[in-house]
Amino acid sequence: MSQPFSCSHDQHDHCVDAALTAAERLCREQRLRLTPLRRKILTLIWQSHRPVGAYDLLEILQKEGRAAPPTVYRTLDFLLESGLVHRLATRNAYFGCTRPGQDHAGHVLICESCHVLAEIDSADVVRQIDASADAFGFEVRRQTVEVSGLCPRCRQEADHAC
Amino acid sequence: MSQPFSCSHDQHDHCVDAALTAAERLCREQRLRLTPLRRKILTLIWQSHRPVGAYDLLEILQKEGRAAPPTVYRTLDFLLESGLVHRLATRNAYFGCTRPGQDHAGHVLICESCHVLAEIDSADVVRQIDASADAFGFEVRRQTVEVSGLCPRCRQEADHAC
DNA sequence: AAGTAGTATGTTATAAAGTAACAGAAAGTT
């Protein structure tokens, strides 16, 4: 599972495989059931380093038989609760977690141009936010941090286009 | 416009008045039109220090005559673009900006218990996020930071309840 | 003042995202 910004997309199968292996391990350890449907959805989500909409997933499922929204959303609920995927609030979309099982906030960088997404895990950011909240007497339970902008690749292309 | 966490809600008219005055000034300076409808919606949003849903606003408008979603959403678009309100992505809701006209990221703390919301403006957090993104070669355009947890008031009550 | 361009609002219909409720199937337990 290489870093999204540096993943050479012709070798991206590695990422999918790694994600599935990690998922299997996590489910074994936590006695969760990684059923065919759940594995399927997780695989679909990992097909790219981009967030995927619930109805995109549904559409794909429907090409291989009947399927309805609850099927997708229930599966997403499982994946979210088990920490295998995160939800991107600013886009109503879902993406695979790069560190399932590890305690982390799920902060992301997302490219406005190519939509590639990277989960960043900066302890400094987490601490700064905790400190800021603390100054207000606020008890932090969850930090949602979604940073949009330009990924390195698109940035370069923008430069070339001058 | 006192800090949300410390606003004594029986004197909250001050906040509404301050917000409207600030809005008038901003619209005058930027040659934007603060029409009756826009003023109305902005006032409704400022009735509390809590985020308000578009359909909540619609419902209120409908008590005083006909109204349809586009009316609300267009008005919200204006208020968002002029920087008079922000959107809370994690809750599909809208809240009044405490610093319209000033350049800032619109980071918020939101209480999971009473839903009171405070806009924080920590230059440290902004810088940390910029620095983290920079380490990836990522160019930041917008930071969405929404921190949920317990506000000081609800925290106290939780303590008393022991 | 009348004409006109631009902006704002009304109206109808529809899209997109998410959930409730119940039925049936599959997997685990005794």
Add this chain to the structure above:
DNA sequence: AACTTTCTGTTACTTTATAACATACTACTT
């Protein structure tokens, strides 16, 4: 096998948001 729990299918619906077009209002030009 009988029972319990968990997972999936299905239908119907709620919530959030937008497209498209009609009308009204404003501000400026002549």
